[in-house]
Amino acid sequence: MKTYSKRIIGFFCCVTLIVMMAGGCKSSGKLAYKNIAAIYNPELVLEDLNYDLFNLNDSITNLYVRFPYNKLQYSEINGRKEARYKLTWQLFQDFENSKLIDSAAYRGMDSLHTVGYKFDSIAIAVKNGSDYVIFLSFFDLNAGKQYDQWLNLYKKGPVNPTDYILTDEKGFPLMRNYVYNKEHFRIRTALNEESVMLGFNPQSMPPAPPPYALPKNVVFPYADSITAWRVSNHYSEIIQLSDEGRYNVVENGKRAFTIFRFYDGFPNIGQLTQLRQTARYIATDAEYRDLMESDSRAAIDDFWIRLTGHSERALSQ
Template sequence: MKSRLTFFFATLLTAMALAYCKGPAKLSYRNISNFYKPDLQLAGLSYALFNLNDSITNLYVRIPMKGLRYLPDNGAGKSRFRLSYQLFDGFEKGVLIDSASFTGMDSLTGRAIFMDSVPIRALAGNDYVLSIELLDLNAGNNYGAFLSLQKRQIYNVHDFLLLDESGIPLMRNFLYRNEKVRIRSNRLSDSLHFKYFTEKYLPGTPPFGFPDNIAINAADSVFGVKFRDGVTSSGTVPGEGRYLLYGGGSPVMVIHRFYDGFPDIGSTGQMRESLRYISTDAEYREMSQLPPRAAIDEFWIKLTGHSERALSQIRRYYGRVEEANRFFSLSREGWKSDRGMIYMVFGPPNLVYRNTLSEQWTYGEAGNPLSLRFLFNLETLPDNQSEYFLIRSETYRTPWHMAVSNWRR
């Protein structure tokens, strides 16, 4: 893929560790709380994976150059950055399979997007974890991410790649109205099928309540898709909902159509719905009887008692909604997930540790018995998607009500 920038990947700084060797630290020991802090993330930075064959996986990277720092250099502004990756056999063992590091430079104005791909040696028959870091060498800012790479099954999610109409990786799994896309496959001529589900998930229940049961609903419709030379023809998805691509009898890829504008707030109706976490049952029922705009204005002004204070809280709260959508959208809109719920009410956690099956958040200091901790288990849903679900406890009732009351001042 050719970049539109005057850009180059330069010297390979770190040799590929093809022989099995120990990495610098197990991934499960790394505090990844910065992943969930908007001011420490590069907006628009995104990645995608595609298994070219049984031994090579392409890592696609999209870098918004305007987010990097440009410094004077011979009369022109230049950005300098380094992209590094480490491929591990999992979170716990810490066995490093492959690693490399590349430097890049751009001499344009910083308003363009850089996109390219990097081949990674990853053999079929195993699943991996990819640790990626982008370092802005001019600013000293480091942006990290963990990606799960699946190559264990006959059909894996990374055997398929969502493309825009021109064939460029879309770098997301949700679409907008009338957006034309293609699907790339490493199987050149398979005929697969989609199942379409229109039902929408409800917001999560409070952390001291009972979790919602995951219902197994029948598909609203089923339609086939044909790959020719490894790619489908371009097309759109007809309505909001979930589209599950089936291969070998199981879902292998999911495409969402949440609403136009996602992950940003798309309408006043969604603004009203997302107030579920900080409103009482009576307030929420009352809001549902009013037009969305009137319900939102009345709720915030009644809570704060002042229009300027209300505006400040509105910006803060709905900023959290949009951040939750960007950070936590897996099987549903991020703000409706358990992680999104805790993030919206309590804010970014101080400590985050992830392993193969769970993610632990801490608000406070490590080892402090007064710190608040949440454990989210990664579970497989009936449609073969995965989602993090909170281990609920009655001990969360008091801190939850205290945090909600802070929003209601």
């Protein structure tokens, strides 16, 4: 696969210096009280920077990291142009307890202007029996930019969402929980099982509501039908999902992991219907009614121009 070869090039051809610093400390208060609004600022998002977690066993979880070299800033240092970056992670019990359990920092550089992606995996020593949260910070040191992200690490139950991960046909992590039309992939599982039960729930996927807009008691059905896929050495056979909907790995009668298979281009929004639906949470009832009754893209543009007061500013929304 083309993207796979680029990642391999990025992995083997870079000149990388890695320094690891691990430690822990105690602090007080709740993580929920910290201001994390900055992570929703588009300017603080590095395009194609991806993370994923997979419970390798009861005591080790792999943190997978992937980022594109061409998004980093190359500067002249000691007579040659190079990119410098740093990744830090901090492991906490939960948002209600800011006690730091473990942390580490990794530094790297590239002087070859490597084409493609840097991909790496980091082993985190963390035992089963509890769920955790991980705070990640990626630094483009030459540009002076920092990109933050929170991840949930599930290890409390006998079966957890991070006991599963999507991979390509060769077992390389996809770094996402959705698949495309006609895409071939595998499911990697941490469990010793002979098959993965995949429940299918056909439904469309409207644009997501704002955070905390859904009631706490919302329930998504996990299966209209269930298909068994063979597993060998913790990898499923090659899977292709043709129908749109939610696909849930079902273990012991419960939903353990969800795979999304929706419209082409998901999760990006580009179709007229999707563009109109995204305005629901910031439009008045009258404005939204006018948008839904119009089949014109111009109606969407007019809405954003009125909202922002300027056509160029509207294009950035």
